[in-house]
Structures are given as structure tokens and as C-alpha cells.
Amino acid sequence: MKQEDGELDSLVRKRIRALRVAQGWSLEELAGRANLSQSSLSRIENGRRRLALDQLVTLARALDTTLDQLVETAADDVVTSPMIDSAHGLMRWPVKGDPGMSVVRQRMTEPPPDNPSRMRAHPGREWMVVLSGTAILMLGHRRFRLEPNQAAEFPTMMPHAIGAEGGPCEILGIFDRDARRGHQRDGDGDTPDIGG
Numbered sequence: 626m627k628q629e630d631g632e633l634d635s636l637v638r639k640r641i642r643a644l645r646v647a648q649g650w651s652l653e654e655l656a657g658r659a660n661l662s663q664s665s666l667s668r669i670e671n672g673r674r675r676l677a678l679d680q681l682v683t684l685a686r687a688l689d690t691t692l693d694q695l696v697e698t699a700a701d702d703v704v705t706s707p708m709i710d711s712a713h714g715l716m717r718w719p720v721k722g723d724p725g726m727s728v729v730r731q732r733m734t735e736p737p738p739d740n741p742s743r744m745r746a747h748p749g750r751e752w753m754v755v756l757s758g759t760a761i762l763m764l765g766h767r768r769f770r771l772e773p774n775q776a777a778e779f780p781t782m783m784p785h786a787i788g789a790e791g792g793p794c795e796i797l798g799i800f801d802r803d804a805r806r807g808h809q810r811d812g813d814g815d816t817p818d819i820g821g
Contacts, residue, residue, distance in 0.1 A: 633696065634672070634676060635672065637676060637681070637695060637696055638669065638670055638671075638672055638676070640695055641669065641670055641684055641688070641695070642670045644688040644690065645670075645688065648688070652666050652667055652670075655684075655687060655688070658687035659680075659683045659684050659686075659687040660683060661680065661683070661684075665680075669684075681695060681696070707730070714731055714732045714733075715729055715730065715731050716729070716730040716731075717729045717730075726799065726800065726801055726802065727799070727800045728797065728798070728799050728800075729797070729798045729799075729800065730756070730795065730796070730797050730798075731795070731796050731798065732793055732794070732795050733758075733760065733787065733788055733789040733793065733794050733795075733796065734789055734792075734793045735788055735789060736761060736788040736789060736790060737761050737762075737763045737786040737787060737788030738763075738786050738788070741763075741766075741784060743786065744763060744784035744785055744786045745781070745784065745785060745786065746781065746782055746783065746784040746785070747781050747782070747803070748781065748782060748803040749780075749781040749782075749800065749801050749802070749803030750778065750779070750780055750781060750801050750803075751778070751779060751781055751785075751798055751799070751800055751801075752776065752777070752778040752798065752799040753771075753776060753777055753778075753787070753796050753797065753798040753799070754774065754775070754776040754796070754797050755771045755772060755773050755774065755775055755776075755794060755795070755796055756773065756794075756795040756796065756797055757773055757793075757794060757795045758773070758789055758790075758791075758792055758793050758794025758795060759771065759772055759789065759790040759791055759792075759794055760787055760788070760789060760790070760794045760796055761787070761788050761789070761790045762777050762779075762785065762786075762787050763784075763785060763786045763787070763788075764779055764783050764784075764785050765783050765784055765785075770790065781803070
């Protein structure tokens with residue numbers, strides 16, 4: 626067995642134990658959920674039993690994860706630099722685990738539009754948190770005032786717009802695939818504009 630294989634084997638065993646402990650389950654509880662004997666599970670966790678693919682599939686399912694997540698190796702590209710869109714005052718980071726998701730940081734200086742016809746509606750969900758300043762989220766006919774460290778999550782099929790109140794504000798937004806596409810159609814590039 627190559628060193629890399631041994632390292633992966635050890636990593637998978639540690640993950641199984643860590644996930645079990647995180648759930649607050651004893652060896653007996655996880656063994657029951659995975660239809661294994663307690664002694665077999667103990668030997669798997671301690672490296673005294675060979676890891677079999679069928680057991681890994683069953684354990685992944687019992688631990689509410691996937692086989693891919695259980696056996697994935699650490700990526701070399703852990704740190705991501707943002708893509709900067711100076712024209713819109715945006716920084717965007719792609720989410721590697723889900724390429725359809727984006728994290729966007731935007732500085733806003735303008736209030737949200739007064740005219741409801743200027744609000745956007747499109748498939749998807751958005752989540753945002755205010756980093757500094759005061760943000761106003763217009764959601765349909767409702768107006769929400771968000772201070773630093775307050776967050777909002779909403780379906781984007783509801784007409785919405787976001788702006789600043791009383792000076793600049795900075796927002797961090799997370800877009801699912803559909804919400805990102807909706808903002809791209811409304812904008813002029815591949816970076817979503819969360820300001821409305």
C-alpha cells in the first residue's frame with residue numbers, strides 16, 4: 626500500500642469516529658444504524674479491520690453524509706482570492722463545494738429604489754449579512770432595517786431591493802445558483818449585483 630493510500634485510510638477512519646462523536650452516538654448506536662456489529666465498527670475506527678466499500682457506503686448513509694464526502698482528500702486550494710468588480714463595488718468568491726453558489730461582498734451608498742417596479746424578482750434564495758452601516762431590504766411591500774451583524778434570508782421570487790440608509794453600508798451576500806443567474810440577467814456581467 627502506498628503512503629497516500631495509508632493516509633486516506635487513516636483519514637476516513639478518523640472521519641467516521643469524528644462524525645459519530647459529533648452526533649453524540651456510542652459505537653453501539655452507530656453500529657445499529659449501519660447494521661454492523663459493535664466490535665466490527667470499533668475495529669474499523671481503530672484500523673484493525675480493512676475498510677470495505679459496501680461498509681463505507683452503509684456508514685456514510687448512517688452518518689448522514691455521502692461516500693464522496695467521507696473519502697475526499699484535503700484540497701491544496703483551501704484559500705480563495707476574490708474576483709473584484711470595481712465598477713459595481715463588488716468582490717465575489719465562488720463556493721468550491723457548490724460551483725453554482727457565490728459569496729458577494731458589496732459596498733452600497735444609495736438607498737433602495739422608491740419605485741416597486743425597479744425591484745427584482747427571479748427564482749432562487751439569497752442570504753445576506755450587514756458588515757457595516759445600515760442596510761434597507763425592500764421585500765414586496767415590506768421594509769426591513771438591518772444593522773451590523775443582522776442577517777436576512779428570503780426567496781427571490783418576492784420582488785426585492787437592497788440599499789443603504791444614512792451613509793454607506795457593506796453587505797455580504799450568498800446566492801444559490803438560481804438567484805445568481807437572476808442577478809446576472811438583470812446586470813451586465815457574471816458578477817451578481819445585490820443592491821437591487
